[in-house]
Amino acid sequence: MHKLKLLLAGTVAALALSGAAAHAARGTDGDLKILFWQAVSTMNPYLSGGTKEVFASSIVIEPLARTDEKGELVPFLAAEIPTIDNGGLAKDLLSLTWKLKPDVKWSDGTPFTAEDVIFTWKYCTAPDGGCAQAAQYEGVKNVEAVDPHTVKITFTEPKPYPYSAFVGGQSPIIQAAQFKDCVGAKAPGCTSANFGPIGTGPFVVKDFKPNDVITFAANANYRDPAKPAFASITLKGGGDAASAARAVLETGEYDYAWNTMVEPEVLQTMLAAGKGRLESAFGTNVERINLNHFNADPSLGDKRSTADAGPHPSLKDPAVRRALSLAIDRDIIVEAGYGAAGKATCNIVPAPAAVASTKNDEWCLKQDIAGANKLLDDAGWVKGADGIRAKDGVKLSYLYSTSTNSVRQATQELVKAMWAEIGVGAELRNASAAVFFGGDPASPDTFQKFYADVEMYTNNFDGTDPEKYLAEWLCDKVPGPANGWQGQNIPRYCNPAYDKLVGELSKTADVEKRNALSKQLNDMLTEEGAHIALVHRGDLSAFAVTLEGVKMNSWDSQLWNLADWYRKK
Amino acid sequence: MTDATIASPAPAIASTPTRSAMADMWRQFSAHKGGVAGLIVFVFILLAVYVGPYIHRVAPNQINIRDKNQWPSLAHPFGTDNLGKDMLAQVLAGGRISLAVGITAMLLALFLGTLVGVLSGYFRRLDGPLMRITDLFLALPLLPLLLVILLLFRDTLRAAFGPETGIFILIVVVIGVTSWMHTARIVRGDVLAIKSQEFVLAAKSSGMREYRIVLKHILPNVLSSIMVSATLGIASAIITESSLSFLGLGFPSDFPTWGRLLFDGANFLQLTPSRVLWPGLAISMTVLSVNYMGDAIRDALDPRAVKR
Numbered sequence: 001m002h003k004l005k006l007l008l009a010g011t012v013a014a015l016a017l018s019g020a021a022a023h024a025a026r027g028t029d030g031d032l033k034i035l036f037w038q039a040v041s042t043m044n045p046y047l048s049g050g051t052k053e054v055f056a057s058s059i060v061i062e063p064l065a066r067t068d069e070k071g072e073l074v075p076f077l078a079a080e081i082p083t084i085d086n087g088g089l090a091k092d093l094l095s096l097t098w099k100l101k102p103d104v105k106w107s108d109g110t111p112f113t114a115e116d117v118i119f120t121w122k123y124c125t126a127p128d129g130g131c132a133q134a135a136q137y138e139g140v141k142n143v144e145a146v147d148p149h150t151v152k153i154t155f156t157e158p159k160p161y162p163y164s165a166f167v168g169g170q171s172p173i174i175q176a177a178q179f180k181d182c183v184g185a186k187a188p189g190c191t192s193a194n195f196g197p198i199g200t201g202p203f204v205v206k207d208f209k210p211n212d213v214i215t216f217a218a219n220a221n222y223r224d225p226a227k228p229a230f231a232s233i234t235l236k237g238g239g240d241a242a243s244a245a246r247a248v249l250e251t252g253e254y255d256y257a258w259n260t261m262v263e264p265e266v267l268q269t270m271l272a273a274g275k276g277r278l279e280s281a282f283g284t285n286v287e288r289i290n291l292n293h294f295n296a297d298p299s300l301g302d303k304r305s306t307a308d309a310g311p312h313p314s315l316k317d318p319a320v321r322r323a324l325s326l327a328i329d330r331d332i333i334v335e336a337g338y339g340a341a342g343k344a345t346c347n348i349v350p351a352p353a354a355v356a357s358t359k360n361d362e363w364c365l366k367q368d369i370a371g372a373n374k375l376l377d378d379a380g381w382v383k384g385a386d387g388i389r390a391k392d393g394v395k396l397s398y399l400y401s402t403s404t405n406s407v408r409q410a411t412q413e414l415v416k417a418m419w420a421e422i423g424v425g426a427e428l429r430n431a432s433a434a435v436f437f438g439g440d441p442a443s444p445d446t447f448q449k450f451y452a453d454v455e456m457y458t459n460n461f462d463g464t465d466p467e468k469y470l471a472e473w474l475c476d477k478v479p480g481p482a483n484g485w486q487g488q489n490i491p492r493y494c495n496p497a498y499d500k501l502v503g504e505l506s507k508t509a510d511v512e513k514r515n516a517l518s519k520q521l522n523d524m525l526t527e528e529g530a531h532i533a534l535v536h537r538g539d540l541s542a543f544a545v546t547l548e549g550v551k552m553n554s555w556d557s558q559l560w561n562l563a564d565w566y567r568k569k
Numbered sequence: 570m571t572d573a574t575i576a577s578p579a580p581a582i583a584s585t586p587t588r589s590a591m592a593d594m595w596r597q598f599s600a601h602k603g604g605v606a607g608l609i610v611f612v613f614i615l616l617a618v619y620v621g622p623y624i625h626r627v628a629p630n631q632i633n634i635r636d637k638n639q640w641p642s643l644a645h646p647f648g649t650d651n652l653g654k655d656m657l658a659q660v661l662a663g664g665r666i667s668l669a670v671g672i673t674a675m676l677l678a679l680f681l682g683t684l685v686g687v688l689s690g691y692f693r694r695l696d697g698p699l700m701r702i703t704d705l706f707l708a709l710p711l712l713p714l715l716l717v718i719l720l721l722f723r724d725t726l727r728a729a730f731g732p733e734t735g736i737f738i739l740i741v742v743v744i745g746v747t748s749w750m751h752t753a754r755i756v757r758g759d760v761l762a763i764k765s766q767e768f769v770l771a772a773k774s775s776g777m778r779e780y781r782i783v784l785k786h787i788l789p790n791v792l793s794s795i796m797v798s799a800t801l802g803i804a805s806a807i808i809t810e811s812s813l814s815f816l817g818l819g820f821p822s823d824f825p826t827w828g829r830l831l832f833d834g835a836n837f838l839q840l841t842p843s844r845v846l847w848p849g850l851a852i853s854m855t856v857l858s859v860n861y862m863g864d865a866i867r868d869a870l871d872p873r874a875v876k877r
Contacts, residue, residue, distance in 0.1 A: 242836050243637055262836060263651055270838045298724045332634050336652060406833060409822040410652055416823065417632045427732055428821040435716075444720060 039237025058557035119176035169557035188213030229566035264339025283554025397425035597869035604865020618664035677745030686756025801864035
């Protein structure tokens with residue numbers, strides 16, 4: 001403590017004398033206090049798929065390249081991004097060659113080489129390893145060293161978008177020397193390595209208390225001698241979103257709190273204290289209402305929401321699906337629940353800008369109660385005595401489920417009130433997030449089982465290429481008992497024309513054509529009412545006003561450029 | 570201040586030559602000032618909750634996003650929430666549900682607890698098995714049990730009674746059957762103490778049947794501890810219901826209860842304090858008034874006190 005005070009005093013004196021730029025030398029800005037309201041349980045992202053673990057480990061270990069705040073790739077441990085133009089990506093899309101930065105050192109002083117990259121691939125693909133990020137290495141046939149600073153990846157089939165292995169916070173490079181005895185089934189047992197990985201990043205782990213506090217110190221061997229500006233980091237875990245936001249914005253006890261998703265007016269009152277600011281970054285998160293294309297009547301028992309139940313009695317009518325979307329005022333939902341962290345949208349692929357369609361914005365973004373009522377009138381749905389429309393004994397009354405979260409419950413109530421205006425009834429239900437997203441095939445409340453007529457949640461895709469994501473609406477991805485409810489086509493949408501177009505996308509390498517196809521697929525889903533996209537959600541985090549150099553990033557770890565952070569004097 | 574209203578009927582009762590047991594009890598009850606105050610507050614809450622909606626005619630679920638987060642005004646005496654719903658209407662509607670759930674669940678738990686407690690205290694043979702069952706229930710992890718009960722019966726009850734009544738029955742039963750254990754233990758202890766006293770021995774030797782001994786001699790003597798558990802039971806039932814709602818196991822989210830209103834309002838404490846103040850006050854006043862009433866009823870029912 002005494003040393004720290006001396007250090008701080010020295011810093012102030014040095015700055016007063018030099019009057020130089022804000023961050024002049026390594027370790028001169030003292031301690032950075034970070035608050036994660038979901039505590040971190042390991043520093044090895046390969047053993048936990050949680051966002052919090054991926055973010056925390058990005059302080060220490062780095063990938064070859066990251067995606068920056070604009071959605072573009074920037075080299076980290078690589079010297080450059082391999083493309084067809086610079087010869088890094090083969091013309092047949094079957095191999096990718098990365099050139100590494102020549103004189104990067106691990107924090108223990110040993111050199112970083114191609115062997116570490118190869119080891120990382122072997123570590124994650126080892127049998128019985130239970131690697132949480134195995135999807136990143138899907139389709140990789142082999143990784144080999146051309147020379148100590150060049151790595152060649154070969155793929156089993158042509159990869160139009162090859163930047164997933166060793167790119168981003170989810171697949172950083174770990175040190176071969178430290179993890180060599182931790183491969184396969186032995187991986188979870190290597191506690192000291194998993195809690196304190198040796199890295200190339202700006203900080204090293206000093207002390208790790210699982211699910212509590214982690215302290216870091218600046219890495220003496222970091223490749224830029226002037227960075228990082230902070231001497232140490234204290235990362236505290238626990239609490240909830242509202243208290244985390246309060247600790248940064250109102251009391252100023254912390255410098256950075258991650259994921260402060262709280263009602264906008266509550267954040268406003270905290271901001272009034274003037275201790276902090278909010279920053280949001282828009283990735284690909286979209287809050288949507290899935291419309292069940294199969295019958296979900298409880299009297300069908302185990303058959304409901306499967307192909308055996310047959311089409312949904314009322315949602316099979318395209319007019320109903322369109323009217324449900326028209327009746328919703330997305331701006332009010334954004335205002336009530338999201339504030340600056342949300343934008344009204346009608347697209348399931350809302351970003352990056354190159355693939356975001358605007359075709360349907362005109363009719364869809366504006367609420368049109370009269371138009372929706374007319375659509376339903378014309379389709380023969382007549383209002384009954386209770387104000388609910390019906391046709392041939394089928395009522396437009398839906399069971400509407402979602403996960404438990406105050407913003408979601410408020411949205412449910414708003415949508416219910418809007419639907420009431422066009423004669424559609426809704427019964428609200430919510431399940432704890434642990435159950436709803438838990439994926440337990442024995443539970444009837446999971447979003448995959450979809451034992452409801454409509455359900456609401458958020459989903460996104462990793463990276464900036466939507467191909468894999470758009471393939472989720474293929475006919476053969478419908479979840480059901482046969483595949484253990486594991487398919488991703490939750491709305492049970494099925495259209496052979498759509499399937500054909502997705503097939504075309506997977507064979508196209510040209511970027512322009514890929515973008516056009518992606519837009520076309522997105523528009524098809526919106527126009528046919530596979531679901532109702534509501535809000536393009538941003539990541540929202542709180543920062544102290546004195547913290548500078550932050551670039552909020554939704555495509556990678558929010559701590560991706562931690563080395564550049566400094567404190568304003 | 571309450572004395573004036575209470576004092577007048579007392580002499581009237583005293584002047585009648587044959588005093589009934591009820592009048593006796595009322596006299597004892599009214600001597601307890603806290604109990605009378607509790608009764609007045611409880612009756613006021615009941616009236617407000619059941620008659621109030623006929624005076625304050627605003628639908629609790631009416632969303633008006635333009636009027637969100639308002640402080641108390643003439644149109645909205647308790648202010649509005651973040652969707653612009655009237656808080657007074659919500660507190661009144663929530664009170665009906667919370668009180669109904671609290672009282673019904675308490676009665677069920679009380680019945681089960683007293684039954685198990687008296688049986689195991691009075692009949693030696695049943696003592697072991699019944700107390701082990703009580704231990705078993707105490708050791709059960711509540712949350713997984715609730716999840717299983719919910720999964721098994723939710724759709725059946727929803728189909729039979731509709732979403733709201735079905736959930737009401739489910740919640741009352743779930744809370745009732747998982748909160749009788751403490752009452753059972755307390756009652757058993759009291760019964761053990763009382764059954765070794767001389768008057769029970771006297772009743773036995775006079776040839777009185779066992780069930781009559783239990784009803785006439787044991788039960789009136791353990792009533793005071795039952796009353797105390799009952800008052801505590803209402804409070805814990807209201808609170809359990811709110812935690813169930815939070816987990817998504819309770820009523821639909823647009824169905825206000827005091828616990829849910831309190832929970833939803835917690836984040837808005839700085840912005841609109843009335844959102845937590847009124848439901849919180851309602852829960853505390855109900856619990857407190859029932860507690861005082863329980864205290865007074867215990868005094869009124871205590872046979873030793875009546876003799877005096």
